[in-house]
Amino acid sequence: MNRLKKGSRCTICKSKGEKNKAIVYLPHHRLALCKEHFISWFEKRVEKTIKEFKMFSKNDRILVAVSGGKDSLALWNALVRLGYEADGFYINLGIGQYSEDSKQLALNFAKRIGRPLHILDLSSEISTIPQIKESTNRPACSACGMVKRYYMNKFAKENGYNIIATGHNLDDEVAVLFGNTLKWDIDYLKRQYPVLKEENGFIRKVKPLCKITEKESALYSFFNGIEYIEYECPFSEGASSIEYKEYIAKLEEKHPGTKLQFYTNFLKRMYPILQTNEKLKEELNKCKICGEPSYNEICSVCSLKEKLKTARV
Amino acid sequence: MEITVSYRGKEKKLNIDKDKITAGDILKALDLSSDYAFVAVNGEVVSEDYIIKETDKIKVVNAISGG
Ligand SMILES: [Zn+2]
Numbered sequence A: 001m002n003r004l005k006k007g008s009r010c011t012i013c014k015s016k017g018e019k020n021k022a023i024v025y026l027p028h029h030r031l032a033l034c035k036e037h038f039i040s041w042f043e044k045r046v047e048k049t050i051k052e053f054k055m056f057s058k059n060d061r062i063l064v065a066v067s068g069g070k071d072s073l074a075l076w077n078a079l080v081r082l083g084y085e086a087d088g089f090y091i092n093l094g095i096g097q098y099s100e101d102s103k104q105l106a107l108n109f110a111k112r113i114g115r116p117l118h119i120l121d122l123s124s125e126i127s128t129i130p131q132i133k134e135s136t137n138r139p140a141c142s143a144c145g146m147v148k149r150y151y152m153n154k155f156a157k158e159n160g161y162n163i164i165a166t167g168h169n170l171d172d173e174v175a176v177l178f179g180n181t182l183k184w185d186i187d188y189l190k191r192q193y194p195v196l197k198e199e200n201g202f203i204r205k206v207k208p209l210c211k212i213t214e215k216e217s218a219l220y221s222f223f224n225g226i227e228y229i230e231y232e233c234p235f236s237e238g239a240s241s242i243e244y245k246e247y248i249a250k251l252e253e254k255h256p257g258t259k260l261q262f263y264t265n266f267l268k269r270m271y272p273i274l275q276t277n278e279k280l281k282e283e284l285n286k287c288k289i290c291g292e293p294s295y296n297e298i299c300s301v302c303s304l305k306e307k308l309k310t311a312r313v
Numbered sequence B: 001m002e003i004t005v006s007y008r009g010k011e012k013k014l015n016i017d018k019d020k021i022t023a024g025d026i027l028k029a030l031d032l033s034s035d036y037a038f039v040a041v042n043g044e045v046v047s048e049d050y051i052i053k054e055t056d057k058i059k060v061v062n063a064i065s066g067g
């Protein structure tokens, strides 16, 4: 069986002598589940991933990177339900209606689960993403990723959080792994792990959804009535990651489990090999202007700020 | 048969040349794979062999995002 047939029963209910109808079928796990058991399966899987990679414990203060999308909200929901101390952090990127809508959805959700959502306005820190794109000729997504990483790290440190959790899911990780493998980009492959340890002024970053597929994340949000932004950021249209995901989905349809195997075997078999062959680590300095970690005298965000200043003159 | 579905926050009209339309036909018409998309009818997730009724409120969720 590759898809759900009408009238299938939930695997877990069946084992308990109950007879609830399954509404989800997960071919790669050979599980047919009812709504209630899907939700508990999802949360258990997230908990297991957190433990497997020793991501954090109940004593840690976690900052969830919230975009208003399904993954970050599903993650936040699951962490709070699992009893972790997790607050949200939303960066207003100033991307017109998209930012307005996603911010509102993030705020609504924070209110619903009764946890604080910190909001940082990029326009008051540096500039909006459209302005940065315009005045630097830098592709919007690369500048956006860079400033998000920077402000997330800075904010977390300044506000006493010791963990940053992001909503990257299995499909995201597989698409990145696929892209990096096609290019044999060893520097990126070497760093593709669901936990990035705290060091040199960076705080620990984790991806608790790394074994959850995009569809599972969407289903979890749907079943929990979580309203999230359903349309894409206008800048991400035509992103190569979407193209990869569509190719990989074709493989997965024919051979369920391909994605999970590609990713988990990379972590188990390839990742350790890449670590042994590490060249001398590049020395990380502190940015002369803001004090954040940087490979150069001035970090990329501060030098972007300089560029924006001269562009405005 | 013409049906209206809610997709990525918008209403979308689909023309499917069939008398009995299944949830799977809707995914196919939108060129979506069940690996990353699903159909909900009247607020409940349905299997691909579900046959659409005229009064059904249909929502298609495509989980793929560029992230
Ligand atoms: Zn069940």
Ligand SMILES: [Zn+2]
Binding pocket: A287, A288, A289, A290, A291, A292, A298, A299, A300, A301, A302, A303
């Ligand atoms: Zn700096």
